Amino acid sequence: MKIKGSGLADGTSEENSSWERNMLEKLLLEVYREQRRNRIWRWFWRLFWLFIIIIVITSLGSAKPSGAHTAVIDLDGVISSDNNQADLLRKSLKEAYKNSDVKGIIIRANSPGGSPVISSIAYEEIRHLKAEHPRIPLYVVTEDMCASGCYYIASAADKIYADPSSLVGSIGVIGSSFDFTGLIDKLGIKRRVKIAGSNKDMGDPFVPETPEQAAIWQQMLSSIHKQFIQAVQQGRGNRLKIADNPDIFSGRAYTGEEAKAVGLIDDFGNVYTVARNVIKAPELVDYTAETGWSKRLGKSIGSTLQQNIQGMTNKPW
Known part of the structure; x- marks a missing residue:
């Protein structure tokens, strides 16, 4: 038991x-x-509210500003085919000209210059669009710097304004490279290069430059410089005091105060004073293509959304 x-x-x-x-x-x-x-459900509601925010931001960004205002378009950074400021300016200007409430346009310039080709294209596009909309004034306002290719573009405007301490001008062309032939000789290195055409290796830092090639380079730079000068003279006209200032086209930069004295700018001012006192429309609206606040915010939200989705898919349920 x-x-x-x-x-x-x-x-x-x-x-x-x-x-x-x-x-x-x-x-x-x-x-x-x-x-x-x-x-x-937590991730569902996060995504839901992000979606709502994106819709709101998109609708706000696509809505045209109402009421009289000044359109502001940024021209900044090195001018190059990568940034393609000519295309951005063209798109921005077209968008601004579409709105009948735009009383004037300010290109806010802050650039050291860059590609003469992109600068030339932007210059021609500005002049073309200005001719199509003669009643809307277009001004360039310089912040820290508007030099070289930037000034090339600026000279297409009706007027140019700057701060007395801004750097303006630098109407010149530069091309530079290095000569490493002495170095490779000391190291006992022999360069093997095959070309068809006596000048095909022009600019190669490991090949000695001939006097003929140096002359070709100078001829090309002088030709581009001449085009630059012609564009500035066409845009600025008799406002340039060339007779008393022969070094205007020497490639030197001027302070805003000096630039006004030689006719490179029309007056002192910033985006606020020009919009308020010249255009008489103090409200500023950013028309810069692809870099407006709504698009920047939209990109930020898109990035956050992507990170949330990745985090959700990477976490085990």
């Missing part, structure tokens, strides 16, 4: 232990499922 009693007790204990284990497993599984459901 004792043996049977002992066996019955052991069986009951094992059965209870199995039942507790099963219940614990079910409880843990249910907790896991509940956590997973909560996580799914």
Whole structure:
């Protein structure tokens, strides 16, 4: 009897232990499922509100500003085919000219210059669009710097304004490279280059430059410089005091104060004073293509959305 009693007790204990284990497993599984459901809904609502915000921002960005205002377009950074300021300016100006509430346009310039080709294209596009919309004044306002290719573009404007401490001008062309021929000679290195055409290796820093090639380079630079000068003279006209300042086209930069004295700018001012006192429309609206505040914010939201999606897919449910 004792043996049977002992066996019955052991069986009951094992059965209870199995039942507790099963219940614990079910409880843990249910907790896991509940956590997973909560996580799914949490991410759902995050994505939902991000979607709503994107819709609101997009609608605000696509809406045209109403009421009289001044359109502001940024021209900044090195002018190059990578940045393609000519295309950005063209798109920005077209958008500004579409709005009948735009009373004037300011190109806010802050650039050291760059590509003469992109500068020339931008110059021609500004003049073309100005001719199509003669009643809308277009001004360039210089912040820290509007030099070289930037000034090339600026000379197409109706007027140029700058701070007395701004740097303006630098009407010149530069081309530079290095000559490593002496270095490789010292290192005992021989350059092997095959060309078809006596000037095909012009500019190669490991090949000596001939007098003829140096003359070709100078001729090209002088030709581009001449085009630059013609564009500035066409845009600025008799406002340039060339007779008294023969170094205007020497490539030197002027402070805003000096630039006004030689006719490179028309007056002192910034975007606020020009909009308020010249255009008479103090409200500023950014028309810069692809870099307006709504698009920047939209890109930021898009980046956040992408990170959230990645985080959601990378976490185990």
